[in-house]
Amino acid sequence: MNPLNEIAAAIRASQTVLIAAHEGPDGDAIGSTLALTLALREMGKQAVAFNCDGVPDKLAFLAGSDGLVCQLPAQQRFDLGFVLDAGELRRVRHDMRACCQVLVNIDHHPCSEDFGDHYWVDTQASATAVLIYRLLRSLNHSLSQPVAECLYTAILSDTGSFRYSSANPEAYTVAGELVAVGVDPWRVAGGLYESQEAQRLRLLALALATLRLSRCGRIAAISATTDMFAEAQARPEDADSFVNYPRSIRGVEVALFFRQTAEQCYKLSMRSKGLIDVGSLSRELGGGGHHNAAGAELTGTLPQVQEFVFSRLEPLLAQPDA
Template identity: 55%
Template structure:
């Protein structure tokens, strides 16, 4: 598959690089890693995300080039869709702008769209796949590209704490640091550069925390009213789920985020004993064994009761 990707790059001149909406660190950092590398190869590149570049990742080299819309007549020789699982998560309309699509992902059950399907569930992050592609191409990793790849791996492995922090993750990170990437600078930008309003939202969210009677499920919630009162947006909810997850005895943590009057996005984080990816897919969503999500309709209490019941049946 990598050879086919390199052939696509060689033949084309104008490329689209996109990732899923409501993007996490891997999605945006992988986008910027590939976009910067293609520019260095002399290609024309448009980096796209339907929700734009998040403020906490605006330090990434080239972040200002990310756009959240495309002109109706824009055309690309190929579109690289990263970390998306399904094309609709990045934008189904993107196929209308591209002569071909390349799916690069590490999510299980990733949709087989496009002409090239490069999916490896064993990869720690999509950023690791971008690294493999660039190494096979013989492309010398510049500091901007290295910084983006390091950020992708750092964020998707939970600062090398999650089970996907495999040997390859550390091997790549070691090489990138040797090329000049500063772990301190990257970590400080991600974890020590939060706006005050995000901490106000955290305060409100923690007041909603509930723990199941068995002590193995924990959850926090964010409503539209909470976002409005704190002047925050969906991007400021990133990391909230880690608070119930950090509680002793909790095996699965959840974040319920309201997106409409009777609609909530549910994020799942497992410590390994429960496959939340399977449950999320049953609920119409998707994700990994330990990290997944789904969108559910109904009032918050009913959704929480249903999800907790489903999870309790999965607990060992």
């Protein structure tokens, strides 16, 4: 039996289900979580959506977002648990093994940790939401408009509005089918990209002023310190996608965003235009991600961590195939 059939069978055999994704959730994590939760409820299951960091404001327009929980009673148990888009079980920040009789890992990240009873990872999928779409189709579940909107939002978000190389033919096909179900692309785009808070733009102005380019002009970085967040009265989620600004510079192959999380602690986001595998570098640094999008956590002063990452990237760019 293949993983898809095994997971479908596990759903049929369960009544209580917990669905979780990684901390600091992005559009794919939240969209996939809510889509699966809503669909399972439509099937008559008692499904709970969980994320330790809640739903980012820009995704609050999605159906079911107001019912997602950030905490679970210690004694609560489930027949079945899903960990979506996480890469590593620890990133859920909840003891899923202890509270779920059967545990499933669904992901599209390379090197995703093999935990639980069922492991379904497809690195060719443009988003975890595509795998949720396949799963629901395998269950012969008719997609409702709310479920379709969650899936579409996840795919749109994780493909960079279909700009990234991950936007493969399947992504367009699935997105087209979801629009046919009743998804309004303008509503989703408006929710994701045209409902920004003022503090996000204040923070962006401060971050863009830190722009640094490598000597070769192929690496660009911006940063945001805790002082900048305080000045802009911004939250960590307000810096989401800031890394795309240095990525847009002509000639840049790798973009970096350093977000300070504590004294001498920085969360690094990396984006590549395809020549450099930032996912591999990120895993070497204790993080994870894809070929073109990855992240890690580093310690040191901002000049130290920037210099360290630049020094690791410059030799890669000097290679003949780069």
